[in-house]
Amino acid sequence: MILSIKDLRKIYHTKQNEILAVDNFSFDLKEGEFVAIVGPSGCGKSTILSILCGLDKPSSGTITTKDNLKFGYMLQGDNLFEWQTIFKNCLLGLELNNEVTPESKAYVRKLLKTYGLEEFENAYPSNLSGGMRQRVSLIRTLATKPDLLFLDEPFSALDYQSRLAVSDDVYKIIKKEKKSAIMVTHDISEAISMADRVIVLSQRPSTIKNIYEIKLTDKSTPINNRKAKEFAKYYDLIWKDIDYHV
């Protein structure tokens, strides 16, 4: 167990109103596990991630983590700095924590090389495709060697084809580096194809509606997982849970 959340509750205050965004949210994350959180749009999925990585404060509830747990946050969009080279962009987190050493630089170089971005080290973000930029953004997050990754709709800025390809990439990278991850997404098939467990949230206030252990035959990469025969079953169950009203 590396992360344990108990009775998380978040209220947003505005002048006119208070909004209960998240209520009664509890779950435990196992080491090396990939958990996806899905739910109707505007239900407070991203709020949960912001609270988990300390950008927001919960109104009540407790979050306990394994000692010295380091986390990395990957936001919607790549947020690369256009005025810096790819290499410098990847060093951002290290620079901010004063951890730029020859070893950490070598580690970043290794990551860039492993994930096919070696020749773009000195290029600027504007020269890269959307998918490559997303990979750089992941390497930037990985550079600080986090144990746990928070992914907030990481692929929503990409077109459909790159989305499939990049989610495949990112999944492989996360598994290869043996990281745990919590991903928020509105894309049900993305959640099923990538995650070990899928948490379905209700309309606001977000409470846990269901948790599915995803068991697919021949579980491998996200693109292959989409072909598994259980895929449609899970899709159906989650779709019904989310209960879309258009």
Next chain:
Amino acid sequence: MFSIEHKKYLRNIKLRKFFIRFFQIFIIVLLIIGWQLAADLGFINTFISSSPKAILNTIISLYNDGSLFHHLWVTFYEVTVSFVIGTLIGIVIATILWRFKFLANILDPYLTVLNSLPKVSLGPIIIIIAGAGTGSIILMALFISVIITIINVHQAFMNTDQSKIRLLQSFKATHSQMFFKLVLPSNFNNIISACKVNIGLVFIGVIMGEFLVSKAGVGYLIMYGSQIFNLNLVMTGIILLAIMASLMYYLILFIEKRF
């Protein structure tokens, strides 16, 4: 190696560029010749409107008695000093306001009032405070340029991409890291445009100041010329100003391109 269509396309771009430059030069040449002709043929009163030849002669005689570069230098010096100080002070105050939002909210109405106040009205007070000299002129230019720099740059700082700020927060960046890593570099273009506005404002301030108090400078030339009814001198001053202002503007463009 290119297709005929592509060569045609490239040639069209070149031609277009050439014609734009051609007409730009054509207009100014036409204006000068027209002005000179109108003066020679007596269509206009050269006592009031001067003429290109007279202006050229005035410049030459100023050059011969050694005062041309003195006046240019004085104005250039005042403009540069006020521009540099004004821009720096503006950016520093904008940074403080960005860091302390509570303070920014408190000071907001004061900035608005100071911004809309015609700064020229402060002239008499400035002269009393700083004396009738270069100090007053620089102070005048500062008053005119600083407030708007603060407002523009602060506005730009506040509009820094929110998700990039969150990204840095997720790395637990301090405020100063946030400023030097993100806010300042991402607003480079906005600061340059603030500079472009500033250079114009500083010129206004310096010339205003020179009108009020000065013994040298292009503003002084214009003022002096008007007092002795030497309109050639006034026109010459205006032309010199136009040249100086555009040179300094291009200097900023040059700096912008370098980075």
